[in-house]
Amino acid sequence: MPGEAELRLRERLTKLRQMRLLGGANLQGELERLQRQLDRIAAEPTDEEIWRSVELARHQDRPYTLDYVHRLLDDWFELRGDRARADDAALVTGLGRIDGRTVALVGQQKGRDIKERTKRNFGMAYPEGYRKAMRVMELADRHGFPLVSLVDTPGAYPGVAAEQHGQGGAIAHSQATMARLGVPTVACVIGEGGSGGAIALAVADRVLMQENAIYSVISPEGCAAILWRDASQARRAAAAFKPDAPHCLELGVIDAIVPEPPAGAHVDHDEAARLLGESLREALDELEGIPGDELRRRRRAKFRALGVFV
């Protein structure tokens, strides 16, 4: 490894440690996993590694929101409907308990088989879905329930009705709602964190990202179609805009990476859920007891600090 790359690595590791890298992992007894992750992050992720994340993030066997819900939450009760027009199945909301503590949960839900995928619109929510999420966020706020948000969407649905119902405004207002909440909020990107449809649920005190998730302003195919007028250049596009977790961490966009089982979350849902659960618990514990005003202040300051300029 050349000297310059090593230097860069050391810098990054320092930075990552400061940023509570792998905050989700319990350091005692987790050293092996930690080492594996550090090894992975040690080298600048190659274009191949980035593309592997894209593929794993979209893997059809990857656990979805409800796979985690059923493994991590006790007494799950799904809350349905936007109280105005519809119940959008692409976005699930509800209440449940983690270690006895009631939390509200919102998250996009892709479908496992073709029937469920159709019903859930491949995890692409309409404005109705975001309005349901806002309703549940406000319910959480009213009752002091921490909010957990699981992000997994190719993006908000781009359709005529979705536009007529105010997709852009709904995403804006969902973010504004999260910016106002006086309860602890933790978001985790568990698969595809696709653009506005993702950030609508991710204006959180702690933003986590699974090892093989992606988080991006545009899909690789969309980017390629614009830049090279050729969607098949997706791999090249992904290499250019770097949607992988290590890069997101390096840019300060996420607070920690949540480890997955060695071969990826899709091979062992139970273990993936256990690891995610540890990270969520740790994040919730850190935030517990901080007054609402202070949570809001820090949350906004964090997002307002994002960006690179001179």
Next chain:
Amino acid sequence: MPGEAELRLRERLTKLRQMRLLGGANLQGELERLQRQLDRIAAEPTDEEIWRSVELARHQDRPYTLDYVHRLLDDWFELRGDRARADDAALVTGLGRIDGRTVALVGQQKGRDIKERTKRNFGMAYPEGYRKAMRVMELADRHGFPLVSLVDTPGAYPGVAAEQHGQGGAIAHSQATMARLGVPTVACVIGEGGSGGAIALAVADRVLMQENAIYSVISPEGCAAILWRDASQARRAAAAFKPDAPHCLELGVIDAIVPEPPAGAHVDHDEAARLLGESLREALDELEGIPGDELRRRRRAKFRALGVFV
């Protein structure tokens, strides 16, 4: 006049004065009008007088919300849309100034000609209309604008789509929104105060009612259809449930009666507006400077005290 009736009258007058009856009228120089009103209220309104109110409240030349808006508010700016699905023309909202003070206004709007009536659905709002009103109420709250609400509707629209969009819930939530506001709120029934569609906009610190307006839990025709299976018995029904202003005042449901020109508001829109304007100003003046918490507390206490039971 028999002794018992006189006694009842005296009691009522005492009560009315305590309740700031005709609070809208400037006592100096308004004695004549006051006397006329007192004369009217002196006797228990007869069935004929009640029915005359029903007819005047629905008179096609009666001033509607926008007739008052254009006469009473400077710099009127209409706010449109529920930010979700539609702009319901049956319910208008906006900002304007009264004596230089910015207020937010919400109110149902019937149509003057057949084209406008169709467009405005005869003042019968969909849930979208009430959601627009809630949006504007919250805007008023955020900016400290007092809220003025003008009520004039046969009722919320009873249609398949209106039900599917949550008419009942919208009316409930509109009331809940008004119960939460930390700004002064004044409502006036200016024509038909029809059932849930009316109360959705009338959970206010001061509830006024024009002399010839009606305010009721059911329309006379609806009541008659149920009681006698005969809508033509509407006059008899009105006599039974007494939707006229003096009775509403006597029951404590409204805080004051707003005088109209002698022959009714429909014969002189300018004078009707002037009189309404005086009442609104007086009510706003009374409420100015009261802290939001205290407004909320008193407002809720007032509505929670309504009802007769042993």
Next chain:
Amino acid sequence: MSSRIDVSIEHKHAPAPDGKRHPNTCPSCSSHYRDDELDSALWVCSQCGHHFPMRARARIAHLTDDGTFAEADADVRSEDPLDFFDLRPYSERLAEAELATGLGEAIVTGAATIGGHACELAVMDFAFMGGSMGSVVGEKFSRACDSAAERGAPLVSVSASGGARMQEGILALMQLPKTVCAIADLHDAGGSMISVLAHPTTGGVLASFASLGDVLLAEPGALMSFAGPRVVQQTTRERLPEDFGLAESNLRHGHVDAVVPRPELPDTIAKLLGLFGNAR
């Protein structure tokens, strides 16, 4: 005009005057049941799952842990502020309803536990003047909100109502903001509310407290509409959808969180009481 719907349900669902239809015939599959059969089946048709109306006391016995219900405000009674007279005086109708139902009003309130969780209950009875909401329903419901706030226990309401009670005129309409304000006070005190909507929950009750629960549960087949089907039909001349206003349609349109069959209600409510009982 839409306001008429508030009370039309009462008449629609009353048995026909000539008594042709046996009250225990399932309107959905025409099975016949004796009272005791239905009672032991929670008033649910064992053939088709149709939910018959359930009386308030039977409802409370079903929902609450045995012997935990302590009724409140049982002695509050309506007045007749308008001297309302239609075919009969209102006061006569009230007396008749009390004789027929054994209830002082269309709502029963009190404290209880469900699955071991403390709660305040407010349960309506459609048999008392069509579950219409007058001053007493509003007052008892509001007191239940206060009691829930004081005890720090969630409020569980079960609505079954044709709407506001016409015979109390404008004061009946005022029970909408009254109950809404009571819930606002409950919420400000950190309290919570679970609203169960039974058949039918229409008019002024749907347009006030029944819609304001933190969680809304509906019984299968329950009509929940602001305007009744007949009024909508007459006003708009529209063809109504098959499931117009029913719980299932409301679930699809986003207005309730779940449709819960009656036998599952106690467990579902107990779970929710647990969830709402352990906030920070």
Next chain:
Amino acid sequence: MSSRIDVSIEHKHAPAPDGKRHPNTCPSCSSHYRDDELDSALWVCSQCGHHFPMRARARIAHLTDDGTFAEADADVRSEDPLDFFDLRPYSERLAEAELATGLGEAIVTGAATIGGHACELAVMDFAFMGGSMGSVVGEKFSRACDSAAERGAPLVSVSASGGARMQEGILALMQLPKTVCAIADLHDAGGSMISVLAHPTTGGVLASFASLGDVLLAEPGALMSFAGPRVVQQTTRERLPEDFGLAESNLRHGHVDAVVPRPELPDTIAKLLGLFGNAR
């Protein structure tokens, strides 16, 4: 997937590479205009009322009282955090855009008065990389919010943007919550915001600050959609309505308060500044 729309507008609206179409031909009625003709007509077609894009400085000159605009943060410039390279390096694109437009970024901010009312301005310029929002747009907008809060003056924003700036990757997406949080701080400080949506306001800008004004005004014919028409067409294979995503359609669907022709904007904004300036 919908995310692709964020930047597609930029390319759709750029002049064709071969320069066939004269930039001053009205796309609606094909009238031809010289620059100076359009400039004196506020870039509105005198034949059909079509609103041409208006550059940020011309916009500011039109909206504000003469000589009152004081620019802020003119020297903030983008970095290239990803070393982004497509057909050309991002840094080269930036330099080129600055040369072509005379602007350091796609937004100009500062203080001014409109009709005598003090306000803070944030005006986008579509000519700078399709008005795309990267770190600098987010930062300058956020500082404008702070400045508005400090001065107690409402913020007036004029958006014209294809969405988030792809070349800054995930950091571009983060400008959405960044601007949203800045507005939340402004609102908490008692401030207000008037948002003017010019053609086009799409993607990430519509999905963040442009939608969060206390009042939303759109220019006639302005496209306001989250996903662009082409993406919607390709994804759904639906036939798009004639006025898909246009200001007029958005008014009908409840998403803006008014569609205001450009010549009326200064008076309309002045009126609103007056209304928002005199709260208790």
